[in-house]
Amino acid sequence: MSSDFKVGSFVTRRIHQLVGADPGRMSPNSKALLAQLRQAAAAEPGTAPAVWAVTLEGIPADLPRGYRERAEQAVHIALTQFAVHQQSRSRNMHDPKQPFGRAVRRLADISNKAEPHESPVYRRFTAMSTASTLPGLLAHSRGLITQLRTHEIAFDYGRYAEDLYWFLAPSGARDVHRRWGRDFHYLQTESNEGVSE
Template sequence: MTVFEEQSAGEKAPEAGAEPKRRSLRSFVAARATRLQEAYREDNATAVAQLAKLRRGVNQSLGADLELVGLTTVGLYPDDVHLRDEPTNEEQAAYAAITLFALHQQGKRGLRMHQNGYSFGRSARLLGRKAGSRDAVRRRFNAMGTAITWAETLHHARGLIQQFRAHDIPLDYGRFAADLYRLHRPDLANAVRNAWGRDFYRTDQEDTAGEFPASDKQGTD
């Protein structure tokens, strides 16, 4: 049993069914990333400070910093939903996605690094094209797909997202959060990897050189 399976086996989620939780999580993270992104692009001092705090949370566990709980997971569930003390899989996914978004957006005030439609596989494929090192990107991408622990998955995700940032490649953070949530579930994890693989290895002409003007698209979901 992997760490993902162990966490899922002990999970008593407040909402029945994986699909409603996935949709709710995706909308929640997309809305939060969009709000932070647009405020940051307007040089809003509060958003600048919040993104800096969120970046410091990338290497921390959810709950290690009380302020980051408020910035990442509060509002994910209705107030009348009873939760265990331990973070749920949805909370873990939201926290990981939002803190990684803050890292991705750093120093990119003229760009929108959260953009609808950029799956993790698609963004990794674009990275291989822009960076000119497809084999290196493929190795990191495949390593993330075969990771068996949460920490290992996030380690590889962070490495790729730092490269996305360096090459101005956006990512759909609502979708990414939903994917991370499904990776916690052994019955859904292979579907996530399959979707990533399809987007990474496709060879059509959807993405052309210079196709993604990140400053011109809204990051809504």
């Protein structure tokens, strides 16, 4: 088994391949791939052939089936949401220094400077952070990604992909929810190691 495979590193590499050092100077091919990823955002992972080369190629074939399926889902969601986030933005919306929860806190602060915990952003974030199913999580994350894009608030899509992977693991959702909550409140968190368990 490819125990050294990490979903977050895979997604980070893909983003670098797509946008390069300067998203304002992306190649026509990269722009086309990002457009295809945006179109595939609502599709089930693995059902959009136009993006297979980006979302599936390079995930080791010898991963156990459950691990591989979770990895494929996490990669698909993270990359398609990144493509939505990056649309028409001249700077990279992937920021390896800012976790998802912290980015949402910045958005909540903008939304309601007096009390971010009373903002609609916080309500959507808490709904996302208590979702027990992937469709429930995605229903809220899509709206947050759109708002983050509007305010050009970037976050770490590699770490986000790892979070999605662990959310899909048996009994993993609670740890992911907890980590997002800590990040929102600026507490230190530990990152997960990868696909191997």
